Amino acid sequence: MLKKAAVLVASCGALMAGCGTDVDSNNNNEEIVSNLIKAGFPADDIMVVGDAVYVGRDAQVSLEASREMLQSDHGTQEQYRTTNLVSTGVTKICVNPTAAFNSYSRLSQGLDLAIGNYNSLGLSFTLARGPTTGCSANITAQTMSGAGGSAGFPSGGLPYGVINIGTGLQSYSVDVNEHVITHEIGHTIGFRHSDYYNRAISCGGSATNEGSAGVGAILINGTPATATVGGSIMNSCFRSTESGEWTSSDITALNVLY
Incomplete structure (x- = not known):
């Protein structure tokens, strides 16, 4: 911090x-x-x-x-959050895959690994694969076309209720599936892209700034103000070599917020 x-x-x-x-x-x-x-x-x-x-x-x-203040001992990647976060009243978030989602073996394995990523940190909430009981919030994991994903940001103290994961990820490694699903869950609990101000850092091409997007882009204390390729699960774009694991600054950001 x-x-x-x-x-x-x-x-x-x-x-x-x-x-x-x-x-x-x-x-x-x-x-x-x-x-x-x-x-x-x-x-x-x-x-x-x-x-x-x-x-x-x-x-x-x-x-x-x-x-x-723009320096840190916690890795080389900045982290940004939205104005809205998940409230402390949410202690168990259940991620419920659709039947179509479960039919893709690597998406299904990636979901289990993504859930494990969050639960390994001892945060104020745990994730569970549904259907199960005792959920204080729910997220539906469903499929979309392509090899990427999408999600939304928290509202009313609850995580966004849906993550969309591309079926094209079935042709990538389980680690890449873990990375993308972890990334999309990150959005549902309030994380912006780490390089939102210049997507070219992870995506290449011309510089593009996502702006505040009406939800804010607040630098998280303890994370530096520089972005690098592979520096965070929350980078805008992923590589085929992703490990699916947290970086040190990802962990710092999660511990600061939750």
Whole structure:
């Protein structure tokens, strides 16, 4: 998680003249504000008073500290979440495959492995393959054409209710199926694409920014602000060599949120 001690270089209680310890130029202040926004601070929580930049109305942030916020010891891939997340009241999410989904052996195996990925982390919820009992939320796993997947984002404290997995994945390895299904479940609990701001990082081609998509794109504390090929299960596009396993920053992001 974010090391607050590195960020909050001076606590002044109120915005009083002369309370800051670091004085930056106007140009530096522009970079500080930019870095804070990239680090996930809401723009309306950032204030420039005189020659100093504050967050939370009483914490001055130096240029060095703002740059440090964009660094991390947890891998090389950033993580973003939506405004909406799954509530703490959801403790068991049941993933219910359709008969058509179960007819594809690698999709079915991939689902079991994806469920195992989440359950291995000791999160605030567990996943279970349905049909089963005791579910506080349900997700239907169904098929679509092609070799990819789609899903939606949480609403009302519940995960999105459907993941669509392409039947073309049957021709890929079980690990790739595990990767794609883990990815789509990630969306249902509130994860954006790690490279949403430039899909070309994992997909190639020209740079494309997905924008906020009306659901927000909030940087998760403890994850860096750079994206790399293969750096996260939540990258926009997958490769035929995917292992299906979490990266270190995937684990960090999940533990921060859940």
